[in-house]
Amino acid sequence: MWSANGLIMILRNRCLNTALAQCRSMKQLHQIHAQIVCSHLTSNADIVNRLVLFSATFDTTDLNYTHQLFHTISSPTTFIWNTIIRACSRGKNPNRGITHFVHMLRTGVRPNHLTFPFLAKSSSRLNSIFIGVCIHCFAFKSGTGSDRFVANSLMHMYATCRDIIFARKLFDEMPSRNLVSWNSMVDGYAKCGDMISAHKLFDEMPDRDIVSWSALIDGHVKNMSDYDKALALFDRMQTEGPKANSVTMISVLSACAHLGALDRGRAMHRYILDNSLEMNNLALATSTMDMYAKCGAIDEALQVFYSTPASSTDVLFWNTMIGGLATHGFCQKALDIFKLMPSSGILPDEITYLSVLTGCAHAGRVADAKALFKSLEDDPGVSAHIEHYACMVDVLGRSGLVEEAFEFTNGIPMQPTPSVLGALLSACQTHGRPDLGERIAKKLVELEPNDDGRHVGLSNVYASARRWREARTARKVMEERGVKKLAGCSSVEVQGVMHGFTAGHRLLHLRSNEIYSMLTLIFGQMGIEYYATQETKRTIPLYHA
Structure with missing residues (x-):
């Protein structure tokens, strides 16, 4: 039979385990932790381990509480060490995960095949090839280097740190590859700007998923500034591949924004809505708004801005809208939105001030600019x-x-x-x-x-x-x-087709004769109107891009 105290302890354990299983927020976790302390159960390794696991998984923005819990464990297991290292690899200070790994080794706890992928991620975020090589050596010595999960993580780390040759060496030496292996290598080539190798490997892939396509599209957008190819690849994906996800759409919206392809951008927005992609995904909403702003469709950009709940936004979202308004001469509107930031719980940063000052410059608002600059100098959270x-x-x-x-x-x-x-x-x-x-x-x-x-x-x-x-x-x-x-260059979208122009290069466009005939006619008409109101003749640069 159980003693009265023993039965109470068992019931408390079960209640706390049930509460931990149903925990959905850090506030609830703090309440459970308080009950554990009051019940003198802090020595129960299973319960404390679950506290650490929930805290490390739920909130990686501030790991101080997680570390406080972790340090109450006298003899952390490999699982708990992996949990805290993983949390650090995703948090603000990935270097802390490397420090934990060193302490783990000093206490005699052996890492396993799950430890090294988190360490490789920390190395990638630190952009430290030296730490990455050290992690690779530890993985090799521990006998886990040939594990496919570990090898994929190391390959991604080398590619992120721009050592694409060693990443490819790992890829070629893998005894068996999965889709993640192929995707990591394609993404690595794309990140390093080697789009020829990325396409070659992409075409050799036995299977492709949305990650494969997105990596290639994003490579054209971010590394080669080859926006037309990115959109062409998206079109090819529509016939050959899977449906796009939010990551894909962020890339193609960026391509439309840089090209000024408004009609194409609107089509992408419709695609997002028709395929029920989450517009409450802040990055996707920001990219959609940025595309409209860069294409000059300010009203549509404002629609996206106002349809996004302020509680789910960040300073980048606000900066995008303010920057778009400032660039296109809507200085007063930019100032109005700037003034709304504090009441919406968003503090302006250096980019916010720069965007509004730019709007003041374009609008000739000297007094407003001086007031803004004074506010910038007085704001303790930012610096000029x-x-x-x-x-x-x-x-x-x-x-x-x-x-x-x-x-x-x-x-x-x-x-x-x-x-x-x-x-x-x-x-x-x-x-x-x-x-x-x-x-x-x-x-x-x-x-x-x-x-x-x-x-x-x-x-x-x-x-x-x-x-x-x-x-x-x-x-x-x-x-x-x-x-x-x-030579100066420019582009314009006409009925969904992009046309590029370069100053002085008359033969680069198939319809150059028609273009320059029309330019001559237009400037001739402008000249008649101009000379009617001016006493002296001005030279007009007819053939600028």
Whole structure:
């Protein structure tokens, strides 16, 4: 028979185990932990292990509580060590997982085949090939290096750390491969920008899933900036492969955004809705909004913004909307949304301030810009960087306050960068200050001698002052240094088809004759209207991209 105290302990154990099984939040876990302490069950290894497991799995943003629980265990098992190492590999400080592994070895606990994938993930996040190689050596010595799960993790680690040759060596030496092995290698090639090898391996795959397709599409978007190929690959996937998931759609929306392909972007948005992909996925909502904003469809971007619950958003989401509004000249709306952030529980960061300042620069809102910059300086959570100073110089310069912009530049508490001086030079050119412009342009050429724009800027300063000899000399110096002016280019979507244009390259487009005939007609009509209101004739650059 059980004693009264023994029976009470058994019942308490069962109740606590049931409570742990039904636990759904950290708040509930804290309540259960309090009951464990009050019931003097902190020495019960099974219960404490379950506390650590739940805490480490549920919340990786703040692992301090998990570590407090972990340190109450006198002799952690391999399972518990793996649990805490895994939590660290997913948390803010992956290096802590490596430290735990060292302590694990010192206490005489042997790692198993589940330990090393978490360590490989920590190495990947730290981008440390040295730590990764050490982990690989430990895995090999422990006899788990040939385990497919371990090998796949190590291969991914090498690819992430840009050692694609060793990743491929591991891949080739694997006695048996699964779909994860193939996907890791394709993703590795894509991350390293070797899209030829990625496509070759992709075509050799015995089976493909959505991860395979997404890795290849994302490689074209992020590494090659080959957005047309990314969209073509998406179209191919629609006929040959599986349905897209949110990861795929984030990549193709980015491609549409960079191309300015609004019609295609709208089609992607419809695809998301038709296939019931989760628009409450914040990354997907942010990408959709970013696509509309970059394509100039501000009303549609705002629809996505307002349809997303503020409680589920983050500062990146708000920055995307504010940046889109600022870029397209909706400064007041950008300011209005900026003012809504505190009441929505979102604190602005450095990028937020930069976006709103950019909007003020485009709109000539000097007073608002000064107030924002003062707010930035007074905000303890953020700090002003050189980009913010450059933006303030641009605000003042665009408004014709060249002297104030120059004084502001001299007061910057750090060395002015080319972006700051470039903004000041632009103001000098726009508002007729060739004397100051010459000094700044010469400094820019000195700082960036291989930048074609800096030489052209100096030449333009002389040309605006009708100092033709110096202008020709500046161009000649540019040629002697082997610096070539890059041709301007642009693209436009017409009825779902993207058309690209390059300045001065008349033969690159199949319909170039029609295009330039229409340009001549348009500029001729503009000239008639222009000359009716102006006394002097202006030269118009007809063939800029």
